[in-house]
Amino acid sequence: MNMSRDVEYPAEVDLPITDTLATLPASNAARFPNRPVYAVRSDGGWRDVSAAQFNDQVRAAARGLVARGIEPGRPVAILSPTRYEWTVLDFALWSVGAFAVPIYDSSSVEQIEWILRDSRCVAVITDSEASAARVRDAMAEHPPLWVMDDDLLTTLAVDGEGVTDDVLAQRAASARPGDPATIVYTSGTTGRPKGCVITHSNLLFVVRTLVATTGPVVQQPGAKTVLFLPLAHVLGRGAQVYCALGGMQVAHCPNPKMLVGDMTSVRPTFLVGVPRIFEKIFNASQQKAHAESATKGRIFEQAARVAIAYGRATHDGGASVWLRAQHALFDRLVYSKIRRAMGGDLRYAITGGASLGDRLGFFFAGIGLTVMEGYGLTETTASGTFNRAENPRIGTVGQPMPGTAVRIADDGEIWLRGPQVMAGYYNNPGATNDAITEEGWFRTGDLGDLDADGFLHITGRKKEIIVTAGGKNVAPAVLEDRMQAHNLIGPTMVVGDGQPFIAAIITLDAAALSTWATAHGKTATTVSGLRDDPDLRAEIQAAVDDANAAVSRAESIREWQLLDADFTEESGHLTPTQKLKRSVVAEDYSEQIAAFYL
Numbered sequence: 001m002n003m004s005r006d007v008e009y010p011a012e013v014d015l016p017i018t019d020t021l022a023t024l025p026a027s028n029a030a031r032f033p034n035r036p037v038y039a040v041r042s043d044g045g046w047r048d049v050s051a052a053q054f055n056d057q058v059r060a061a062a063r064g065l066v067a068r069g070i071e072p073g074r075p076v077a078i079l080s081p082t083r084y085e086w087t088v089l090d091f092a093l094w095s096v097g098a099f100a101v102p103i104y105d106s107s108s109v110e111q112i113e114w115i116l117r118d119s120r121c122v123a124v125i126t127d128s129e130a131s132a133a134r135v136r137d138a139m140a141e142h143p144p145l146w147v148m149d150d151d152l153l154t155t156l157a158v159d160g161e162g163v164t165d166d167v168l169a170q171r172a173a174s175a176r177p178g179d180p181a182t183i184v185y186t187s188g189t190t191g192r193p194k195g196c197v198i199t200h201s202n203l204l205f206v207v208r209t210l211v212a213t214t215g216p217v218v219q220q221p222g223a224k225t226v227l228f229l230p231l232a233h234v235l236g237r238g239a240q241v242y243c244a245l246g247g248m249q250v251a252h253c254p255n256p257k258m259l260v261g262d263m264t265s266v267r268p269t270f271l272v273g274v275p276r277i278f279e280k281i282f283n284a285s286q287q288k289a290h291a292e293s294a295t296k297g298r299i300f301e302q303a304a305r306v307a308i309a310y311g312r313a314t315h316d317g318g319a320s321v322w323l324r325a326q327h328a329l330f331d332r333l334v335y336s337k338i339r340r341a342m343g344g345d346l347r348y349a350i351t352g353g354a355s356l357g358d359r360l361g362f363f364f365a366g367i368g369l370t371v372m373e374g375y376g377l378t379e380t381t382a383s384g385t386f387n388r389a390e391n392p393r394i395g396t397v398g399q400p401m402p403g404t405a406v407r408i409a410d411d412g413e414i415w416l417r418g419p420q421v422m423a424g425y426y427n428n429p430g431a432t433n434d435a436i437t438e439e440g441w442f443r444t445g446d447l448g449d450l451d452a453d454g455f456l457h458i459t460g461r462k463k464e465i466i467v468t469a470g471g472k473n474v475a476p477a478v479l480e481d482r483m484q485a486h487n488l489i490g491p492t493m494v495v496g497d498g499q500p501f502i503a504a505i506i507t508l509d510a511a512a513l514s515t516w517a518t519a520h521g522k523t524a525t526t527v528s529g530l531r532d533d534p535d536l537r538a539e540i541q542a543a544v545d546d547a548n549a550a551v552s553r554a555e556s557i558r559e560w561q562l563l564d565a566d567f568t569e570e571s572g573h574l575t576p577t578q579k580l581k582r583s584v585v586a587e588d589y590s591e592q593i594a595a596f597y598l
Helices: 021-031 051-067 084-095 109-119 129-138 152-159 165-174 200-213 215-219 234-246 256-266 275-292 294-316 321-341 358-366 429-435 476-484 510-519 534-548 582-588 590-595
Strands: 005-008 036-042 045-050 075-079 099-103 123-126 145-147 180-185 195-199 224-227 249-252 270-273 348-351 370-375 405-408 413-417 442-450 456-461 489-495 502-508 557-562
Touching: 021 051, 021 084, 021 200, 021 234, 036 051, 036 084, 045 051, 045 256, 051 084, 051 152, 051 165, 075 084, 075 109, 075 129, 084 099, 084 152, 084 165, 084 234, 084 249, 099 109, 109 129, 109 180, 109 195, 123 129, 129 145, 180 200, 180 234, 195 200, 195 234, 200 215, 200 234, 215 234, 224 234, 224 256, 224 270, 234 249, 234 270, 256 275, 256 321, 270 275, 275 294, 275 321, 275 348, 275 358, 275 510, 294 321, 294 358, 358 370, 405 442, 429 442, 456 476, 476 489, 476 502, 476 534, 489 582, 502 510, 502 590, 534 557, 582 590
Parallel strands: 036 249, 075 099, 075 123, 099 180, 123 145, 224 249, 270 348, 348 370, 502 557
Antiparallel strands: 005 405, 036 045, 180 195, 405 413, 413 442, 442 456, 489 502
């Protein structure tokens, strides 16, 4: 049995937290009233909103909320894609001592009903009438329902004209650091979502620590970002406050499909995203090169190898003269074009939620983008460990955030303790007691190990561990992450619990497959038409072989099958954060899985 190990670094912010988020807009308006802190879509372009203007809008909306009867400590649901109005409403709710319960705009009617009933929301705000109709479908007798598209910010301002500054000040002062700032419901890969109570203290500890440790990223003159993560996700909610505290300008992007266009027009210096976004940026560049000509495809592949080697060499102490010369050449031919596609000014990014992997980590480092990979959960306010920009260790999720302790328990489970650990699961003390020990350790359910320098490596999920018939424990994430790094391969699930060997069901990226088929002179361009094509099968087998190289033979994939389908959020196979719903996939594809073992 392994001995448990703890690593903890001292906090770099004043503790305990003694204030709340209610005063942040006014503080920014006093510090830099004319600085553009938001960019709002307007007439096909973007309109700047200064810190003073934002504070005025927040106060006007807050007055309207008071006039409409929102009391301190009460939850208000927001169902919407990411947009500027949501940020105004978040801060307005905090200004009156209330808070938002976010709901993904992709949520089912059943999920909407569960969250509204469980959280006991006193009002619901949606982006559109279509979303409002889904709320009505979920609850015949629903709380008051307000729609952003009905010029909600203006009508709130009109409704609140009679509310005085003294009333607003009293409401803001009523909030306490330990009060809920939001209740974020877990995406629920299994069972009903649980509401994580994230306090003002939780959020302020995280964002103040990040600003203290990443100051040049968020506070440099002209710093700006495109916020495309769902504001229903804890990472999106944290990013929103991090940017506000640091004074970075934020442009909201409601749909990841709009991200490339928004990056081109906004020209962000910083981005928060999940690894899949960076995979898509790489894959799109690769596909474009191969589609243009075989020569350009070969140039891209060599450029990618050089970028990875350069990123690795720089990380390890320095590149050779020959490697620097190759890098300079490909910077003109390839890397500069990728940077332009990301707006041209992007230098830093934070990613979490899944593994980025060595290959992509070193590639982006090699083209001039520092990706700070971190680790956290909804229950720990999206934080726990992270790689600092000045000292990243690619392939890990970094060292403990200052003020945070990380423990590797005897069974390899990662435990976290610190001021970012949630107050508990809302209305669910039993689940809270199961998750948080008496000493304040949160049991993450993830498996990992700490190296000699305190960098954390994630190796899998306890509940996802596959135990073969031979008794071998297999962490599927190791294999899945390696395979999904291949540009053709989409979401993939490794199976084999209780079976004699490991197998995998594999989906393919439709756009990448079409490009590959054209480049290889194939008449068919779909999985159904290419399923038995020897060239395609050789390509997929190479990706499987690469994944198998990371594990022992007993853990390796022996058989695999291509699915003529895609695992998506819409199909019900992925969560809004793009994690596999393994139980749903296993049920829907039970026949294909069973066929491996006949």
